[in-house]
Amino acid sequence: GAGVSQSPSNKVTEKGKDVELRCDPISGHTALYWYRQSLGQGLEFLIYFQGNSAPDKSGLPSDRFSAERTGGSVSTLTIQRTQQEDSAVYLCASSGRESLRETQYFGPGTRLLVL
């Protein structure tokens, strides 16, 4: 596709429910990132996938958060038993080699509100 896409664009859920957020990276990009951004705050790194390597999960805030990337393309971020503090914008980005350099592009984000 032309860019990184994410779905849904907005999600409202009740505390305690599970949610799944989807990311479609740019075709051919080997790296995929998930970030979280609360209102007025910076990017909080969550998880990083690179090719077939084991993902870097160092940013996941708790074991309620997990992510997978199927077939080296689409990724799903799952939040179990959501809490109000999980409310944020969840951003996905993919990167690939352009002019022999790694370049990263962001999707539009999923705005999650936990009531």
Next chain:
Amino acid sequence: QKEVEQNSGPLSVPEGAIASLNCTYSDRGSQSFFWYRQYSGKSPELIMFIYSNGDKEDGRFTAQLNKASQYVSLLIRDSQPSDSATYLCAVNPVGASKIIFGSGTRLSIRP
């Protein structure tokens, strides 16, 4: 020490002046450097990248890289109110494909 550091601001610059945004990084071997602009409520947008020491110009934007001092800066000439946004510095450390972000500098251009 954070891997990529930026002053959070806000940085207030009068319209028409030059806005100067700075970023320092800890990995001396880093090879690729990026500036992203993020408007409130929007995703970060890549506006500049630089790989070599010196200056790189693109329209009103100039990225400056000094590897010896481990800093990268972004200059915005003839600042416009539409330049008001948060500017994120990002670095690709040597030997890694992971890109590391700073926390961003909030820029406000006052008419």
